[in-house]
Amino acid sequence: MHVPDGFIDLPVSAASGAVAAGAVAVSLRGARRELDERTAPLAGLVAAFIFAVQMLNFPVAAGTSGHLLGGALAAILVGPYTGILCVSVVLLMQGILFADGGLTALGVNITDMAVVTTVVSYALFRALVKLLPRTRRSVTVSSFVAALVSVPAAALGFTFFYWIGGTTDIPIGKVLTGMVGVHVLIGIGEAAITALTVGAVIAVRPDLVYGARGLSAPLKLRVDGELVDAAPASGPVPAARSTRKVWATGLVTALVLAGFVSFYASANPDGLEKVAADQGIDRKTEPHHTADSPLADYGVRDVDDARISGGLAGVIGVGATVAVGTGVFWAVRRRRTTADTTTATAGGNV
Template structure:
């Protein structure tokens, strides 16, 4: 659902940019509370994983494909404020390096793909957990529903933005019907990917999943007919916990590299939901060439590499590498700033 340059007029794009900038400022402050020394590296990895999976377009209807948006997945894994930053880092890398999503439309894309999906998904997720038993199955089920609803919500918001600042005279009713219809189908794919990923991480390290915090209930035993609290188990050694985090991080990075560098070659070549609707309804009549169209990585290929498989694979690997480095740097900086602000010396105590 990357909006190109020319779909939305300049005033509306500027307003969306202001909204996006404000949300990013709020998210930076919120991320300081969400991140700690354990989850800051995970946040960078989540951004890289979203980048990789977004390269895997899957067919959803005749001549149409879809891909992960990632807001729901990131919000559940690392928290809603950090999620907005994660998806925004991905969108920035895609726009600047890969000519995917207009640069003048970056504010629109952040508002729609990062903010809307995260807010809707996390609100649905927390609402479901409030009424479901606190278990791993509930986490997975809530993740599925939250991700499913977040995608058509983004389609609705795009339609509203287009109704305000669209550059072509197209029936908004027809745009809304087409956008919501195809993105409900894309939402199913988003839900499956999100639920499977969350379930996999919760299975090995539930303590690292933001949405699963407090999942474990205190164990109770029946003694002489009465229920009593079981003694707390001894915590795992710090070295073991560190090794487990390192193993999870390496596994996630390798998975991202394989998905972007190899599996992406087999992704659907059909246009995604927005591209298909734009072409069918005439939204793309005033689309503009991308400002980064001369990038050596434009269109997810490496310039001057003739072999399509090798070119796309190298571009995917480079994208994952750049995103994980940029994301990790951002989240470590946010974490260090929080640590500095919270230290006694910084408050004059």
């Protein structure tokens, strides 16, 4: 659903850019409360994993494909504020390095694919988790439903942007019907990928899933005839040892998906591309500003073998995304640590 340059006019694109910038700023502050020494590097890995899986277009209807958006997955794994940042990092890397998604439309893409999907999915996820029994299976089921709904929600978001700033004169009813119809089908694939990933992480490390926090009841001890919470075990597991295996497994998985499996992805246009071509939305599409990038269209320039070219591009993309994402989240985490230290020092001097 990457919106290219030319679909939405410049005033609306600029306004959406301001909205996206505000959302990222708020998310940077909110992510400080979500990230700790263990989850900061994992957030960069989540961004890289989303980048990799977005290369795996899957067929959903005759001549149409879909791919993961990732907002629900990121929000459930690392938190909604951090989730918005994860998807934003992915979109930025795709736009700059791979000419995927317009640069003037970056605000539209971040607002729609990062903010809308994350907010809608996480709000629904939390509501479902509260209603269902407090079990790991409930988290997986809730993640499936939340991810399913997030994709047509993003389709509605694009329809809204097109309604107020579309550059072609197409009846909005046709755009709405085409976008929502195909993206409901894509949402099923999104839901399956999200639920499988969340379920796999919960199975091995439920403590690392943000959306599963608080599911385990504390151990109770009877003291003087009353049940009280047992004290937590002393000596926390070192962060590097506690997450190393998960991080390494996730990175290898992302590299394999982007570097090898992506070659077998569907070549059909995705939902937005198909609707745009069918309805004439793409008549004023503008050339991408980084169309001459050596990695444009997810291939390495001057590498003739399509399999090798696409695989190298995928590996480079995963590496770049995990590096940039990890750097961003470590910086956010360090600012929280600095702020906490400053507050503690000020409190001790009072």
